[in-house]
Structures are given as C-alpha cells and as structure tokens.
Amino acid sequence: MEQIVEKINAMLVAMGLTPSWADSLDQVIATLLIILIAFIADLVCRHIILKLVHKLVKQTKATWDDIVFDRKVMIHLSHLVPPVLIYIFIPMTIEKEATLDFIQRICMIYIIVVFLRFISVFLSAVYHVYNQREQFRDRPLKGLLQTAQVTLIFVGGIAIVSILINKSPVVLLTGLGASAAILMLVFKDSIMGFVSGIQLSANNMLKVGDWIAMPKYGADGTVIEVTLNTVKVRNWDNTITTIPPYALVSDSFQNWRGMEESGGRRVKRSINIDMNSVRFCTPKMLDKYRKIRLLKDYIEETERVVTAYNKENGIDNSVLVNGRRQTNLGVFRVYLNNYLRSLPNVNQDMTCMVRQLQPTELGIPLELYFFSAVKAWVPYEGLQADVFDHVLAIIPEFDLHVFQNPTGEDFRSYKQLTF
Secondary structure (H helix, E strand, C coil): CHHHHHHHHHHHHHCCCCHHHHHHHHHHHHHHHHHHHHHHHHHHHHHHHHHHHHHHHHCCCCCHHHHHCCHHHHHHHHCCHHHHHHHHHHHHCCCCHHHHHHHHHHHHHHHHHHHHHHHHHHHHHHHHHHHCCHHHCCCCHHHHHHHHHHHHHHHHHHHHHHHHHCCCHHHHHHHHHHCHHHHHHHCHHHHHHHHHHHHHHHCCCCCCCCEEEEHHHCEEEEEEEECCCCEEEEECCCCEEEECHHHHHHCCCEECHHHHHCCCEEEEEEEEECHHHCCECCHHHHHHHHCCCCCHHHHHHHHHHHHHHHHHCCCCCCCCCCCCCCEHHHHHHHHHHHHHHHCCCECCCCCCEEEECCCECCEEEEEEEEEECCCCHHHHHHHHHHHHHHHHHHHHHHCCCECCCCCHHHHHHHHHHHC
C-alpha cells in the first residue's frame, strides 16, 4: 500500500502539482481508493457470492438451511467486509495518529454493531427452525431468544463504551459490579421472566396452544406466545390478554391441557325436582315403566326382590309405608343412569353416575355427572344440550315435576281460576 501511495504521489507531481500539494492529496486519494475497494467488495459479496450460496442452499432437501442461510441473515455478515478492509488498510494511508485512531475507533464500533446484528438475526433464524419442530414447541424458546438478544446488547454496549473512552471492558465490568443492585432493579422483569420461563418449561406447566384460565388477569383462552416478559393469551372473544410469566408461577391458573389429553370432558349439571311430586310407585305406574326398554330388566328384578322381602317378613301391603317400595324418583334416577350408559359419546371408562344432592328450598337437585368423549367446545355443548333436552322432556313420564319459581304466567292463570 505504501508503494501505491508513492505512485499516486508521483502521478500527481507528473500532472503538474507541487510536491507539497502532492504530499497532501496522495493520502486522501489512497483513502478514497480504500473506501472504493471496500464498497466494491461489499457489492461482490451481496450480488455474487450470496447469490451463489443462495442457489446452493435451495438445491438441498433440508429446510433448516433455507432459513439459516437466508439472504436476510447472510447479508448482515457481508456488511462486515467494508469496515474490516478499511480498518486493516487505513493505517497505510494516514500518518496522523489522532486521525487514524478516530477512524479506527469508528470502524471498530461499526464492526461490533454489524456483528451483533448478524448474531441476533442468526439466532432468530435458528429460533424459527426449532419452533417449527413439534418436540420444541412447549419450550420457552422465545424467552431464551430474547434473553440472548438482551445479553448481546449489554455486551455490545460495554464494548462500544470501552472503545469510546479508550478503557478496557474489564474496568467497566468492575464498575458495573458495584451497581449490580441497580441493574437488577432495571432488568427485574426480564430476569424474573427468564427464570419463570425456565420453571414453566421444566415443570411442563405451560406451552403454546394450551387453553388456560386466569380470572385475576381476565384470561380465558389459548396461549399464542410465550416471551421473556409476557405470555399472550387469545381469549374466546378474540381479545388478547398479556400476563407476566412470573405471575403464572407465583399465582394459580387453570390449564385445560389435562382435559384435552384425557379420555373425556366432564359434564356436571343438575335439575331440581319438586319434592311434592315424589311418591311410591303403584302397580299401574310399574306396568307403565316396564314398557320402557331401559327399565324393563331393572323393574322386574327389583320387584322380585321387593316382593320376596315383603312376603318373607309378613309385610302388610295395604299400607305403603310398610316394607320396601320403589319410588318414582328412584326409578327415574336408574333410568337416567342407564340412558347415559347407552349414549355412544359418553366415555364409559370414566365416572358416570346420577346422584341426589342435599335438598334445599328449591327442591331436590338431581345431578348428572359424566364425561363426554367429545372434547371440542361446540360438539361438547351440543351433547350437553341433547342430554338435558331429553331429561326435561322425560320427567313428566315418571310423574315428577321440575321445581321452578312462579312466573307472571302462573299468577295470571291462578287469578283466572280464582275469579
């Protein structure tokens, strides 16, 4: 390069410039020549080398290299070429120490910024590769990516400041150690989010796609993103709720993934029966119930046992309170149990029962407790509705009444009857 400067100086003198002017311009021209070479090298990298690499990558069957070696990633690496060339060759053209030191510092800062940008984009590409794989979708990859990016910015900032003040980075780190408490306060949410993300992943508490409910934060929907500082939940009304990751560790939330991975979704609903409609079954009622397919075997077997018991103990059947008797409510409960057992969309391997709850002033709650084999929301609600439509329609067949508070129509009918 010194020979080039001398040749430029000789050319300037040959063109008629004085030696003093030639000595002043030869360094400027050499510097512009270095910048031109750096610019040409950048063009060659971006428009020739990168295109060749891009074509070679497209010919492979793997998909990960298409993302990692995408031009948007590699173009940041090509931006390193011009400042590196300038940094290497600029000492050969500039003699003033102050000017040379200033230019080299600017080049070094630019190199650090471009390199950190390249690493950040490269990590984002790697994140997209692994995020598409099923085995990594339940990992807090977005949080790890953001943590790495924040670390890069922190390290890059220290390096840049050390170059500007011409001090070793170790000196800055030593000074920052004394202010660790302030740094922890500034980055509190990021640190807590990172630690919480690891806990959520290690304990398999949360992953993208889970249905969670957290009433404290107004969240009830599907997790769409887990980042360093937030967990985004798309609610069923399509609103978005953001929750701090550490809140999911410190507070309680409901994750419906267990239900989705299990054999069924629970149905637990009750109907209040009017206590005044409960009575012993008469022979006429039993004959009616025998005609019901789901009750025929039960009625006959139970009547045989009841008759044998009453006969063996000499029970006076003229008084119904004596001995053992079937009730319409008991027969109805057995019918509902057999009805649930007959439905194909009810999981028969899980708990399935019909039970009475504590009677209240609203009647006797008769609860249906079973698990739907259909877990999708809309079909699940449809199954519930079909079951209870049938229950409400069949109740009068057992001479029972559903308890219901009086309505305006009831009072109007009563008024017409009394007047």
